[in-house]
Structures are given as structure tokens and as C-alpha cells.
Amino acid sequence: MPPPEDPLWQVRLEGDDAILVFGGDWRHATDLVPAMQAAAIRRAIANPRRLRFEAQALVAWDSLLVATLWRLRGLLQADGTMLDEDGLPPSARRLLALAASTTELPEPRRPRPNLFAVIGTICLSALASVGAGTMLAGDIVRGLFSSVLPRSRRTRMQGADLLDAVQRAGPSALPIVGVVNFLLGAILAFIGAVQLRRFAAEIFVSNLVGLALVRELAAVMTAIVLAGRTGGANAARLATMQGNEEIDALRVLGISEQTYLVLPMTLSLMLTMPLLYLYACLIGIAGGALVATTMLDLSPLAFATAVAHAVPLGQFVFGLVKSIAFAALIGLVSCQIGLNAGRSAAAVGEAATRAVVAGIVGVIALDALFAVVANIFGF
Structure with a gap:
């Protein structure tokens, strides 16, 4: 024992x-x-x-x-x-x-997912987002009008902030916009050349490149670049200010964050996006011309003449209108996500990611809406 x-x-x-x-x-x-x-x-x-x-x-x-x-x-x-x-x-x-x-607690029963409830939740979330964006747009328009009225200078949009936002949204984006659209025009010309060569219609490569870039791709690709570059940066900036309680300080001082912060960001996009669109069209056509002159033995003058005859002025106007609409959408969506972000460091990255994704999806959806409307009116 x-x-x-x-x-x-x-x-x-x-x-x-x-x-x-x-x-x-x-x-x-x-x-x-x-x-x-x-x-x-x-x-x-x-x-x-x-x-x-x-x-x-x-x-x-x-x-x-x-x-x-x-x-x-x-x-x-x-x-x-x-x-x-x-x-x-x-x-x-x-x-x-x-x-x-x-230790002998019964496992909770998981509710079965209801398809109609899921669809309803998604629809309500989408409607809530649209409503919040509409209210933000109304506040921005009101702030734009109040900026030109003789009111206190501190409550108006500052010109220095607008110029800084234009610099970040416009000239700083020229290299990436140029590279993307140049390669896009070259790809379109290469694909068109391979296919049109079978029918001895190589000259129509200029029509393909010109119409595709001016009507659709230049505006869409430039908007996607700005959504990933400027939209994400705006959302991250506003989310950081929200976490540091800087926006709360503006409200205490009686300064509207829509007028003081959101208006310069959105207006800068709407001012620079049409110029970037025209720049993207020019660079994209140059990329297509480079491929066409090397693969199809076309002269640059013949390519430019064919593009001028194939693309009427109305197509540029249509592209400019779309670019302004894309810019307003990117500005509103990114600023709304930034203002509604949490107050932690992780919320800044999450806001930037959500702004980029929402901006890209919104641009593609709005472009599809423009295509439907243009088809209805026979444009």
C-alpha cells in the first residue's frame, strides 16, 4: 500500500x-x-x-x-x-x-436563411445608401451656394482647399491615367488588327479605337483609376479625421463638414475629370495609332484622319457628360463612406476599401444606365 x-x-x-x-x-x-x-x-x-x-x-x-x-x-x-x-x-x-x-447546454438552433429576407435587407441597404447620398448631395449644393454668399469666411469653402484637392485629383493622376489608357488603346488596336485583317478592312481599326475610347472606355477607365486612387484617399482622410475627432471639432465651431471638407473633394473631381477624360482619349488614340502604324503599315496622318471622320463631336460631349457624372458619384460615395466610418485605426482601412469597391461598382452601373438611356434616345 x-x-x-x-x-x-x-x-x-x-x-x-x-x-x-x-x-x-x-x-x-x-x-x-x-x-x-x-x-x-x-x-x-x-x-x-x-x-x-x-x-x-x-x-x-x-x-x-x-x-x-x-x-x-x-x-x-x-x-x-x-x-x-x-x-x-x-x-x-x-x-x-x-x-x-x-457543459451540457443545448446548442442554439441556427435560423434558416430566408431568401426574401436577404433580398429585402439588400434592397433596404441600397435604398438607405441612395438616400444618404442624396442628402449629402443636397448639402453639397447648399454649401456651394452658401460659398458665394457674403457670409462668415470660416464657414465657406476655402479656395486653398479646393486648389489642393484639384492638385491631388488632377495633375497627380496624369501618369497613371496616361499609362492605363495608352495600353488600352494599344490593346484595342492589336485585337482589331488581328480580326479585321481577315477581311482586308484594316483601316477600320481607327474607327474601333476612336469610338470605343471616346464613347466608353476612356471615361470608364479614368473613373476607375480615380475611384481607386482619389476616392480611397478621400475616404481614408475623412475616416482619420473622424477617428481623431476633428470633424466633431468642426461641428462644435459651427462649421459644416459638407461645405468645408466634402465640397472641395467632390468639386475637384468634377472639375478635373473632364480634362482627364480628354487627355485619356488623346493618349489612348496615340497608343492605338502606334500599333496600327507598326502592324498595318498605316501612316499616322491616315489614322488620325480616319478617327476624325469616325468620331463625331457629339460622342465627345456624351463622354464629357459621363465623366462629370462619374466624378460626382465617386466624390459622393467616398465622402459618405469616410464620414460614416468608425473611430478606430482598422476603420480607416475598411473605409478606404469600401470606397474603392463602391466607386468602381457604381461607375460600371452608372455607365450601363447611360448606355440604356442612349439606346432609348437613339444616340
């Missing part, structure tokens, strides 16, 4: 009952494993009708004893053995009852 200070147990049979006698020191300092002890006790008591306990010989115990009893209870209840825990220390019985009440 082990010395009295070591943990020990003994099984005594009385008829159909088994009595488990605990003694010694049942604490974790003895390096016993509860699962192994419970399995050994289960093998020793065979299959009794009821198991009782005696703990008068216990010297000390802690959670090691409770863990062993808990695992033994699970083994015996699976076999239908009844447990009489009256012989255990009262505190051990309370711990076992607490463990049973916290």
Missing part, C-alpha cells in the same frame, strides 16, 4: 453496489492524470447497479479529484450505473453540479 500522503482509492463490493473509498492527498502536485485514474477505477468496479463513495480518509484534495469524478461519472452514466454522491465532500458535490450545468 502507498503511504497515507499519496492518493489512493479502493473498491469494495456490497451486493449489487460498489463503494469507492478515497484516501490520501488528491492534488495536482502528485502528477496524476484524471482520465487514466477514471479509466482504472471503471475497470475495477466492473458493472455495479449503484456506486457509492466514502471520503473520510481524504487528507487533501483539489480539482484533480473533481476532474477524476467528472470523467468517471461520464463513463458510468454511459453504462446506466447510478451514482450516490452523498459520501463525497459537499464542496466537491457543488463543483460537480456546477460543471454539469455549464
